[in-house]
Amino acid sequence: MLHDPNVLKPTYTRAGVRTAAPRFTIPDGEMDPTSAYQMVHDEAMLDGNARLNLATFVATWMGDQADRLYAETYDKNMVDKDEYPRTAAIEEHCWHILGSLWNVPDVEDSIGTSTIGSSEACMLGGLAFKRRWQLARRAAGKSTEKPNLIMSSAVQVCWEKFCNYFEVEPRYVPVTDEHPMLDGSQLEQYVDENTIGVVAIMGVTYTGMYEPVKEIAAALDALQAKTGFDVPIHVDGASGAMIAPFLQPEVEWDFRLERVHSISTSGHKYGLVYPGVGWIVWRTLDALPDELIFRVSYLGGDMPTLALNFSRPGAQVLLQYYQFLRLGREGYTAIQQESQDVAKYIAKGISEIGAFDLWSDGSDIPVFAWQLKPGYTDKWNLYHLSDRLRMKGWLVPAYPMPDNMSDITVQRVVVRNGLSRDLADDLLDDIRVETAWLDALETPMPTQGQKPGFHH
Ligand SMILES: *Cc1c(COP(=O)(O)O)cnc(C)c1O
Numbered sequence: 001m002l003h004d005p006n007v008l009k010p011t012y013t014r015a016g017v018r019t020a021a022p023r024f025t026i027p028d029g030e031m032d033p034t035s036a037y038q039m040v041h042d043e044a045m046l047d048g049n050a051r052l053n054l055a056t057f058v059a060t061w062m063g064d065q066a067d068r069l070y071a072e073t074y075d076k077n078m079v080d081k082d083e084y085p086r087t088a089a090i091e092e093h094c095w096h097i098l099g100s101l102w103n104v105p106d107v108e109d110s111i112g113t114s115t116i117g118s119s120e121a122c123m124l125g126g127l128a129f130k131r132r133w134q135l136a137r138r139a140a141g142k143s144t145e146k147p148n149l150i151m152s153s154a155v156q157v158c159w160e161k162f163c164n165y166f167e168v169e170p171r172y173v174p175v176t177d178e179h180p181m182l183d184g185s186q187l188e189q190y191v192d193e194n195t196i197g198v199v200a201i202m203g204v205t206y207t208g209m210y211e212p213v214k215e216i217a218a219a220l221d222a223l224q225a226k227t228g229f230d231v232p233i234h235v236d237g238a239s240g241a242m243i244a245p246f247l248q249p250e251v252e253w254d255f256r257l258e259r260v261h262s263i264s265t266s267g268h269k270y271g272l273v274y275p276g277v278g279w280i281v282w283r284t285l286d287a288l289p290d291e292l293i294f295r296v297s298y299l300g301g302d303m304p305t306l307a308l309n310f311s312r313p314g315a316q317v318l319l320q321y322y323q324f325l326r327l328g329r330e331g332y333t334a335i336q337q338e339s340q341d342v343a344k345y346i347a348k349g350i351s352e353i354g355a356f357d358l359w360s361d362g363s364d365i366p367v368f369a370w371q372l373k374p375g376y377t378d379k380w381n382l383y384h385l386s387d388r389l390r391m392k393g394w395l396v397p398a399y400p401m402p403d404n405m406s407d408i409t410v411q412r413v414v415v416r417n418g419l420s421r422d423l424a425d426d427l428l429d430d431i432r433v434e435t436a437w438l439d440a441l442e443t444p445m446p447t448q449g450q451k452p453g454f455h456h
Pocket of ligand 1: 057116117118119120122156158201202203204205236237238239266278
C-alpha cells in the first residue's frame with residue numbers, strides 16, 4: 001500500500017478529485033476507488049431529498065431489515081430462473097398473493113408475472129389485448145389493420161407509450177368539468193369493432209381519484225348487449241391496487257367484475273418496495289394468448305415467462321415477499337390507513353388556508369391535489385409556491401391538468417409510508433408561511449409557465 005500516492009493524501013487534495021471530472025468521455029486513466037466514490041456521492045448529494053419528494057409515488061423508506069435483505073440480494077438477476085430457482089418461486093408466490101388480494105376467481109387458472117414497474121406491466125396487458133383481438137379478427141376473416149384502445153385523457157404516460165410503440169390508436173375520453181374522469185357514460189362514441197380494450201385507472205395520477213370500474217364495466221355490458229362488441233377492461237392499479245384491497249374492500253373494481261381481464265400495479269408504489277418492481281395478473285390463462293409466452297427451462301422443467309426486458313434485478317421481488325410476510329393484511333392496512341389519515345390531515349389544513357380549492361382530499365389513494373381559488377390573486381401562481389417550498393427542501397410539483405382542462409394548474413402531494421404527522425405539520429407550516437409571503441408581495445412575481453420535465 002505504501003506505493004499508493006493517495007494513501008496519505010486528504011480526500012479533496014487527491015488527483016482526480018482536484019479537477020473537474022470529464023462528463024461525456026471516459027477518462028484515460030484510473031482513479032482510486034475512494035476518490036471515485038466521493039465524487040459520485042457528492043454529485044448525487046445535489047439531488048433533492050427523496051423523503052421530502054412529495055411528487056413521487058415510489059417507496060423511499062423500507063426499514064433496516066429490508067435494507068439488509070436488499071444489500072444481500074442485489075446481485076440476483078430475475079431472469080436466471082434456473083440458477084435462482086427460489087427467487088423464481090418467490091416471484092410466483094407474490095403474483096399469486098396479489099391475484100388472491102384482487103379476488104381472482106380460480107387461482108389455478110390465473111397467470112401473472114413481475115415486471116420492472118407498472119409501465120412494463122401495462123405494456124404486457126395492452127399486448128395481450130392486442131393479440132387476443134388480432135386472433136379473433138383473423139379467425140373471423142376480418143382486418144387487423146386498425147386496433148384502438150380507449151382510456152381517459154388523464155392516463156399515465158405509459159399508455160401513450162404503449163399506443164405509440166405498439167401501433168395502437170389511442171382514443172382518449174377527455175376529462176371535463178362534467179366528467180372529471182372516465183365513468184363509462186360516453187363509451188358508445190368510442191367503442192367499435194376495432195377496440196381491443198378499455199383502460200380503467202385505480203388512482204388517477206393527476207388527482208389520486210379512483211375511476212368507477214364497476215360503472216365502466218356495466219356500460220360495456222350494456223354496449224355488448226346492443227352491438228355485440230365484447231370489450232375487456234385492464235385496470236391500471238399502479239397505486240390503487242395496493243390501497244383498495246386494504247382501505248376500501250367494499251369497492252368492486254377487481255376480478256369480481258368479469259370484464260376485468262387483467263390488473264397491474266407498481267410494487268414500488270404502495271406495494272412498499274424500493275424501485276423497480278411491478279406486477280400484472282390475468283384472471284384466466286385464456287386472457288393471455290399463449291403465443292406471447294416464452295418457455296424457459298427451470299429446475300429441469302418448463303417455466304412460462306413473458307417480459308419486455310431480459311435481465312433485471314431480482315432483489316425487489318424478494319423485498320416484495322418480505323413486505324407480504326412482514327406486514328400481512330393487518331400491517332398493510334395499518335400503513336395505508338396512516339398514509340391516508342396524514343393525507344386527509346394535510347388536505348384539510350390546505351383547504352383552511354383560504355387560497356386553495358381541493359380537487360381531491362386523499363380519500364381514494366393517499367394523494368390529493370388543489371388549485372388556486374379562481375380569482376384569488378394575479379400576483380402569483382402554484383409554480384411560484386412550488387419554488388418557494390423547494391427552497392425549504394419540499395418537492396411539491398405544480399402542473400397543468402390534461403387536454404380540455406389544461407388552463408387549470410394543480411399542485412399535488414403524494415403521502416407515502418414515512419411521511420409522519422410531525423413532518424406533515426412542518427409541511428403545512430411551510431405552505432402557510434410561503435402562501436402568506438407570496439400574498440404580501442407588492443409587485444407580482446414574473447409569470448412562469450409550465451416547467452418542462454414533469455411527467456405525471
Ligand atoms: C406510476 C403509474 C404508472 C407507471 O408506473 P411505473 O411503475 O412508474 O412504471 C402507470 N399508471 C399509473 C396510474 C401510475 O400512477
